[in-house]
Amino acid sequence: MDLALLRTFVTVHRAGSFTRAAALLGLSQPAVTGQIRTLERQLGRPLFLRQARGVTPTTIGDELAHRAAPHLDALIEIAETGLDSESSGVRTLHLAGPPEFTSLRALPALAPLTAQGLALRTSFFGKNEETLEGLAAGHHDLAIATARPRGGLLTATALCDEEHVLIAAPRWAARLGHNVLRDGHVVLEQLPVVEVHESLPLVSRYWAAVFDSRPASSGTVIVPDLRAVLECAAAGAGLAVVPRYLCAGALERGEVVALLDPPVPPLRTYFLVVRTGTLGLPPIARAHEWLLRAAVDW
Template identity: 85%
Template sequence: MDLALLRTFVTVHRAGSFTRAAALLGLSQPAVTSQIRTLERQLDRPLFLRQARGVTPTTFGDELAHRAAPHLDALVEIAEAGLDEESGVRTLHLAGPPEFTSLRALPALTPLISQGLALRASFVGNAQEALEGLAAGHHDLAIATARPRGGLLGSTPLCDEEHVLVASPRWAARLGSGVLLHKGAVVLEQLPVVEVHESLPFVSRYWAAVFDSRPPAAGTVIAPDLRAVLECAASGAGLAVLPRYLCRSALESGEIVALLDPPVPPLRTYFLVVRTGTLALPHIARAHEGLLRAAADW
């Protein structure tokens, strides 16, 4: 069996689409379609069911992917290891949210550098992007806020982050002590909002969990990095919802103030995700174990 055909098949299986697989492989969509048809003829079995929005693997296709993918990944790893033989350094490709990866994951992995590990980080804006890149072989490990489905990716809960509703002391003084607790979200309707995206993902999640409602305001300041959101909130730009780990120092110093202390604070879980079978590779296993051990203190 032609390994190039098998590689294309696994990429389509992971991507769920001939179009996405073609982009990942650097091929045209007709070339990918032709390769899959060739492999199906060789095996005398259909591998995918064609649908309007992509493809779904047949039972045989699913079984073949589960059996073949770990071995193909291992071959890629062997090839990459050959590139590193002269220096004795193994490279780990890690993907995750920019703030969490910068402030927590990368510092936790730096002790492994002395053991011959090199790090390459990719910052991704959402969980789906991280999981798709991992499935396509662009990353060795991914940190995501969603648990992957299917058997090609395996995940382990890494840690939970608590979300805090914050603002500058000036805005907190305008609200007054205890007003928010008694009157609820209505008192926040006129406050400007600082967020990472126009859809207000952090504020919306907080409002749903704590106030059982949707935030009425649009974002006043949109900055696609939580560290920028923190700085804007501290400077008085408006209220924000931030992970406690990110804003703990600013809370302790008084740069920002927590506007509410709900009995059950909203939480978001991070998952450490790998391709099935790749934990057999020592450098990935060491990084995986190092992150889980560090997360015990997070």
């Protein structure tokens, strides 16, 4: 069986689409379609059911993917190991995840491993789907995700929970009084909102958990980086919802204040995700274990 065809098959299986697989492989969609048809002819069985949006693997396709994917990943690792040993002996780990958490949590935790011969290459993604698609296609070795992936080709381990805090500059908090925060919509009517996206993902999640409602306002400042969101809120641009680890220092310094202290604060879980079978590879296993140890204190 041609390994190039097998690699294309595994990529399509992980991506769920010929179009996405073609982009991940750097091929045209007709080339990917042709390779899958060639493999299906060789096996004498259909591997995917074509649908209006993407493809769904047949039972034979699922079985082949589960049997072949770990071995294909191992072959890629062997090839990369050979390249590393011919140069400096440094092993490279490709890490992907959200920019803020990866920058402030994961990378500092992994920094000591560089003294043990591990090199790090990092990719930032704002959308969870982009992170997991890149991991499935083999562009990354280890990913930090905000949702557990479906299916058996990716394996996820819960890493830690992040608490979300509703914050604003002290001058805005002083205007609200003591009883204004009983209803979420009242806050949004009185304060502008700083968020990472027009859909207000963090504010909406907070409102649903704390007020059992949806925010009625739109964002005043939209900036796709939580660190910038925090700086804008501290400068008085409006209220924001940010992770506690990100705003803890600003809270201690009085640059922002927490507008609420709910009995059960909204949480978001982070997951460490690998391609199934790759935790047996030393660089990935070491980084995976290192992050889990560090997360105990997060």
